[in-house]
Amino acid sequence: MGTGLRNVRTAHGWSQERLVREIEQFARRHVIDVASTASLRVYVSEWENGRRTISDRYATILRRLLGVTDAELRDSPTALAPAMADGYDELLSRIDSAQSVSESMVKAFNDQTELLRTMDRQRGASALVDQMAGHLAALEEALTFAVLPSARRPVALELVGASTCAAWQAIDVGAVDRAWRHYELAKRAARDAEAPMHLAHATAEQAYVLMEAGRPALGADLVREAQRLLGRAGSPRLQAWLYAAEAELCAHADMPDDARRALDAAAAIIPSGPEDRDPDFPSVFLNSGHLARWRGHVLAMLGDGGAVNSLYDALALVDPTFVRAQAGLHIDLAHAHLARAEYEEAHSQVRQARLLANRTGSVRQRRRVDLLSAKL
Incomplete structure (x- = not known):
């Protein structure tokens, strides 16, 4: 206790x-x-x-x-849900309620996920735990008592999106066990919905839990498994996202050749134009500009000083309300300056990153900042 x-x-x-x-x-x-x-x-x-x-x-x-x-x-076990009342009335009431989930209700679930995702990007995950827990509980309740596929599939798809969002928030605050369980929930919901794109995305994102736990090579293998699950059924934007994720995991696993090959594969398949949200898969935000920023991050992790210019370009373009994204760019710039033995510039970037990470309460980013500080 x-x-x-x-x-x-x-x-x-x-x-x-x-x-x-x-x-x-x-x-x-x-x-x-x-x-x-x-x-x-x-x-x-x-x-x-x-x-x-x-x-x-x-x-x-x-x-x-x-x-x-x-x-x-x-430090207590998760409380068990209250037992259902004896008899069938309570069960049938819940089934009827789930069966009557309308398109407007599914849209309301989606709107809530989008709101929580936006708040997370702008303010960080620490303040959203209670809201996200309630949101997931409502979605799980609706899915648990939905009987037929026509009722289950739309709710399951919303649960995938909410669970992966909640998992990423858990990674950010250092709650890795909670993050892993949320990804497992997302994968179960994706299988329930028979949605290979959602399953591949949730599987690949789960690799980041392994990376944070110090097993990036195993995480890279999991991303490749996600690519296998998807095959050629996914949209080009999602396939590019998977290649970029593979590149990042390989960079952390000290596999530079694999990382660069994956970056090239992502660049070869990413759709052209400024549109960043996949119409076939709204959970993915990626265009050539985002991919350039991701490339800069990977190259910085590989100790490539040539990433500096592209990272400064990305920093100039990033939405100023996306505080965590800015912190990540400052961390990457510190890595890139360090690779060029530009210690004063690296110190400056670390200070900026620490200030922004403290604003969002990101345990993950503060850990990265501390590791960088130890090298300076």
């Missing part, structure tokens, strides 16, 4: 004193009454040592600050 809070606090690189300050700042921003500084210090120590239970009021604050679920915060 208490290890959950301690684990997520240390994953963020925060001391107990820093956590107390963050609680106080959160309370001021949201006009919430909290205990005095001295009392909060005692609370945090007792929460982590299991001598005090985290109240619901403070749990809400801590979940928002740390980007975790209640079970992760309290």
